[in-house]
Amino acid sequence: MSYKSMLTGVAVLSLLGSAAVAQDREVRVYNWSDYIDESILEEFTEETGIKVVYDVFDSNEVLETKLLAGGTGYDIVVPTGTFLARQIQAGVFAELDKSKLPNLSNMWPEIEERVQKYDPGNAYSINYMWGTTGLGYNVEKVKEALGEDAPVDSWDLFFKPENMEKLADCGVHVLDAPTELFPAALKYLGLDPDSKDPAEIEKAGELLKTIRPYVQKFHSSEYINALANGDICLAIGWSGDVLQARDRAAEADNGVTVEYAIPKEGALMWFDQMAVPADAPHPDEAHEFLNYIMRPDVMAKASNYVYYANGNKASQELLNDDVIGDPAIYPSEETVANLYTVTSYPPKVNRIVTRTWTSVKSGQ
Amino acid sequence: MDKPAPVKRTLGGWALIAVPYVWLLIFFLAPFLIVFKISLSQVAVAIPPYVPTFDLAGGWQAFVENLGDLSLENYLWLTEDDLYWKSYLSSVVIAGISTFLTLLIGYPIAYGMARSPQSLRPTLLMLVILPFWTSFLIRVYAWIGILKNEGLLNQLLMAIGIIDEPLVILNTNTAVYIGIVYSYLPFLVLPLYASLERLDGSLLEAAEDLGCPPWKAFWKITLPLSLPGVIAGCFLVFIPAVGEFVIPDLLGGSDTLMIGKTLWTEFFNNRDWPVSSAVAVILLIILVIPIVLFQNQQQKIAEKQA
Known part of the structure; x- marks a missing residue:
């Protein structure tokens, strides 16, 4: 919808850490605009040798239409819970292979519980941010x-x-x-x-x-x-x-x-969930990326940058005070109880x- | 010796004629048939989000069975809600007004260009074409900066003292008119310039010699002779303006109703590909009418000149 995001989207970030290492391993991520600290992508490439192709959108509708047309070529997409539920029903996503995601243990059980409304058993997605x-x-x-x-x-x-x-x-x-x-x-x-x-x-x-x-x-x-x-x-x-x-x-x-x-x-209260399309060309790299994102230091870095709360319990002690301490980002339990x-x-x-x-x- | 030559030429001729037809078949007819087929389908929660989908693996039997599932339901739906015809109507009105405004501005430009010294004309022509070197999207975006409340236009007008409070132009239909007129002006100026430039100057001299005042000479000679250029230019503006989406989306307000936007909502918000395809098919029919008129006009001109 937004042409601003289309323009930035065209400028695909091809982040090559060390150019010589494993040229052919890549992961294609389609995320919301202005929604990540880009140094996370660079560090991921440095660490794993997997190149990240990163595109952005600014509405769930645009993402959903691409997904329903099929063959997006993306390995990771980030729909909001309500949209995710319908897309799971339409057969858009592949179930996650949890054996490849040891960092799932860092996640916040309360958020996982709430997300089950959209993704029963948390079978298809992990929480990225919520707000x-x-x-x-x-x-x-x-x-x-x-x-x-x-x-x-x-x-x-x-x-x-x-x-x-x-x-x-x-x-x-x-x-x-x-x-x-x-x-x-x-x-x-x-x-x-x-x-x-x-x-x-x-x-x-x-x-x-x-x-x-x-x-x-x-x-x-x-x-x-x-x-x-x-x-x-x-x-x-x-x-x-x-x-x-x-x-x-x-x-x-x-x-x-x-x-x-x-x-x-x-x-x-809404949840933006990372999921892997069933026809993703690089499912293994996608799992590596998801596991990397769920590392406490990485998730903390992401939240410190975008000012959204994340679904990663272990990251909380690494968050800046103006993030974890801000009730507009991490509301009190009382306020959360009032969110629907x-x-x-x-x-x-x-x-x-x-x-x-x-x-x-x-x-x- | 002579005999094989015409056969060869005919073959070559056929091949030459085939090029545009094959082009039309691949890039117009085939996509149109796909859209038309989707417009007869029903929504489903699936990939793609409609049924039936024709799977070649199913064979002839399955194809015939699926054919029975197609229906005109979506077209009936379009008649039930007044949103659709109001969108079509408002698009045609907005495109019509914009075309008229473009003509008012474009005619003097083309006339001035055609009357300017021969040596200056290539430069002037260049100036008309120049904006195309920048992306259309960026040019429309630039208008946001000019028209917004704290934008260049309001700052200028307030600095001169013409207005005290900023004019609200952005996010209104006025901004849409400005956007369309600006974007499509070259499409009107170029064909109009071509027909004005070809105009035989001796006719005007003769009129002057016989005591005809300049304004009357313009009315009796220049205007009628430039009419084909006017019509060609107007169609080149009107037809794309009816289906315009980017300009109303960026410059228009939430209450600017245009069919391109309605189609977008149907496709993205409702995820209803069948209904949005039906909207597109009807839009095509609405646009085909002026295109056919235009073709007829062009043919008449060609016949006259022949």
């Missing part, structure tokens, strides 16, 4: 618009038209991800966020339509820059992306302060969800 979908906001601008006691820790900020009306002038961006916004709206209405009932989805759509006039753009990656530059004052976005915006603003020292909040009513997960929509309901979303966005 939440919540409120990213510009501290000064929101205060300016709504006063000192602006409800920045509540979905009221976004779902109350009187608040949004005041925020519209400084700009609001929303993820173009119906599978994340409908659960949020349902939760706010006091309904089951994982509801598959068309009538309830319709109600959520009505709620979204009341605030639609105040939304400047529905997009899943532009908000990072927009928040960091102070172009917008509120974004419904992914935790780590908002935190990246926070850091970019701090580095630029442009007078913009960005914060991320998990709304107290509860927020969506959702499952994928069956095709008929999915069509209703998409249609309602189009109707919210376009007014048609």
Whole structure:
């Protein structure tokens, strides 16, 4: 979807550590844009002699369409749990050979438990990162618009038209991800966020339509820059992306302060899972890569870079304080208990969800 | 001695004619038939995500059985939801307005080029073609930087003092018009320039000698004679603009409804390849009508000149 990511994707990173060693061993990885510390890939090549071909995408839909067309040529892909579940059903992935993954012992049982909803028995995937979908906001601008006691820790900020009306002038961006916004709206209405009932989805759509006039753009990656530059004052976005915006603003020292909040009513918890397609050309190298990624020091390095929590328990003591100590990244147990997960929509309901979303966005 | 020569020539001639036909067969007809076949299929959670798939291993029997599973259901679906015809209509309207604006800007450019001194023309022609040397995507991206609220255009207008508050242009239909007009302008200028340049200057001199004012000479002579170029240029802008996806996606707002975007949603968000194929087939039919008109027009011109 995003041309930015296509442009960076074209610049395939062919990371050759020592050029002479084992030329023909390679692993092809297809991951989200801005989602890894690239030195991890270089070090992997240095250590194993396996060349990494690394491409990026910025929406689950694009990844899924490629996977369903078949013959992607990738050895490792990183879909989100809800999408993974459907792809497993469609026969996209090969079961992992756990005998080749001794580092599985480092993983975090609680996260593995939650992921079983999508991947029963954790047979097809390992967790890479997990996060939440919540409120990213510009501290000064929101205060300016709504006063000192602006409800920045509540979905009221976004779902109350009187608040949004005041925020519209400084700009609001929303993820173009119906599978994340409908659960949020349902939760706010006091309904089951994982509801598959068309009538309830319709109600959520009505709620979204009341605030639609105040939304400047529905997009899943532009908000990072927009928040960091102070172009917008509120974004419904992914935790780590908002935190990246926070850091970019701090580095630029442009007078913009960005914060991320998990709304107290509860927020969506999602899991990005690494899996190996059934037709992967290099399954052995893929397993070596997965095992390498699950090393505590490697996973810690990845999280320290992208500001997302990972599913690797052993990596936690190696994390920087501003990662492990930040409740926006590693929320307290109390907050986690309040987070919800959702499952994928069956095709008929999915069509209703998409249609309602189009109707919210376009007014048609 | 003479006899074998014509046979040889005929063979060569056949081969020559075959080239475009084979090209059309491989790159147009075959893909079209595949898309058409998918449009008659049903969604499934599988690779590829539709049934039936024709497996050659199944033999003739399986092929015939699968044929029975195809249906026109997806086309009926398109008539049930007004989203689709509204998207088609809005695409045609946006493309139509853009084409008109392109003509308003393109005609004076082409006219000026054709009237400029002979020595200057290659340079001017070069300037029209020059933008193609940069990637289309990057040029459209550049417009984001120009049109956004804190962009170059607003900064300039505010610095001069024409406006106090930034104009909201990006993410609206206005931005889409600007994008299309900018991107497709050369496609209109080039054929128009070609027809204006060929125009016989002595006709205008004769008109002047006989006391016809310049504006009337333009209206009576230049405009009618340049009409084939106008029509060719307009079609070259209109046809690709109807199916345009990149420009509305990057510059348009969430409420910009165009068929390219609807098709994208159907394909990627709904994972419904059959319905999106049906949308594509209908789009093709909508576009074939102006193309056929265009062909007829071209043929008439060719006949006239012959």
